[in-house]
Amino acid sequence: LYQQVQTLNTDLEKQVQDRTAELQQKVQELQQLNILKDDFLSTVSHELRTPLSNMKMAIHMLKVFPVSERGQEYLNILDTECKREINLITDLLDLQRLEGGTELASTDVIDLASWLPTIIDPFKSRAKEREQTLKVKTPKKLPQIVSNNNSLSRILAELLNNACKYTQDGGEIKFIVECNQKKSSKKNLVExxxxxxxxxxxxxxxxxxxLPKIFNKFYRVPNADPWKQGGTGLGLALVKKLVEQLNGNILVTSSNGWTTFTVEMPV
Incomplete structure (x- = not known):
């Protein structure tokens, strides 16, 4: 009986080892495929950027000359689609750079009191075009923070863009800023x-x-765009990477007919 048990244990150990080795090989293959996919996207994006820039310039030049009303309509369609493709390529390249983790974000001192209106005001105008209301609530005294100006601008602009895009005409959008102080005790010292x-x-x-899939690349929530606003499915993936690069956190909650994205950044 003892010999039988020993034989069974030996067989089980061998099966576990074989299975583990097989799984490790599969993981390595998937990792390699992911690298190849990213390399392909990066190469294609770089190759497409130049002809699209040339197309954009050609469209701009054509708009200078008088054209019929129908011709102007076609030019506007071409211009819109060209911008959409350029934005997609830009997002792909930015995601590739962020996922590589080789570039550190530079830091700027940002005075939120004067800086926030430059981000919010364009969206107030955009909301008015669709009879939406953008309600802003901030503390009376906003601090200065140390962060990357461009990255933080892009994070908030992308989230505001989505909020405007996925809100019905006449709807309300909320933008709230809160300052928080956390205290922790270490060896009788309060920090x-x-x-x-x-x-x-x-x-x-x-x-x-x-919700768990919302920050995945190319993911779009099914049936969430009844107004056919369009999108690449890269915006939130890019936002998450930018937030992480700035040592912040992003959280999304959705209930009772409302969705809220919360970005928390160190001051």
Whole structure:
């Protein structure tokens, strides 16, 4: 009986080892495929950027000359689609760069009191075009923070863009800023750390089953765009990478007909 048990244990150990080796090989193959996919996307994106830039210039030159009303309509369609493709390529290249993790973001001192209006005001105008309301709530005294100006601008602009895009005409969008102080005790010393939260909400609920996938590349929530606004499915993936690069956190919640994205950044 003892010999039988020993034989069974030996067989089981061998099966586990074989299975583990097989799984490790599969993981390596998947990793290699992922690298090849990223290399392909990067190469194709670089190759497409130049002809698209030339197309954009050609469209701009054609608009200078008088054309019929129908011709102007076609030029506007070409211009819109060209911009869409350029934005897609830019997002792909930026994601590739961020996923490589080789580039550190430079830091700037940002005075939120004067800086935030430059981000929010264009979206107020855009909201008015669709009779939407953009409600802004901030503390009376906003701090200065140390972050990357371009990255933080892009994060908030992308989230505001989505909020406007996925809100019905006449709907309400909320932009709230909160300053938070956290205290922690270490060896009888009380240490304080400050963070700032940017919360962007709009009246559009995302099913709970879709929330874990919302930051995946090329993922779009099914049936979430009844107004056919379009998109690449890269915006939120890019936002998440940018937030992580700035040592921040991003959280999404959705219930009672509202979706809220919360970005928390160190001050």
């Amino acid at each position: 304080s750390s400050f963070s700032i939260k940017f919360m962007i909400s709009n009246p559009s609920e995302i099913p709970a089953s879709e």
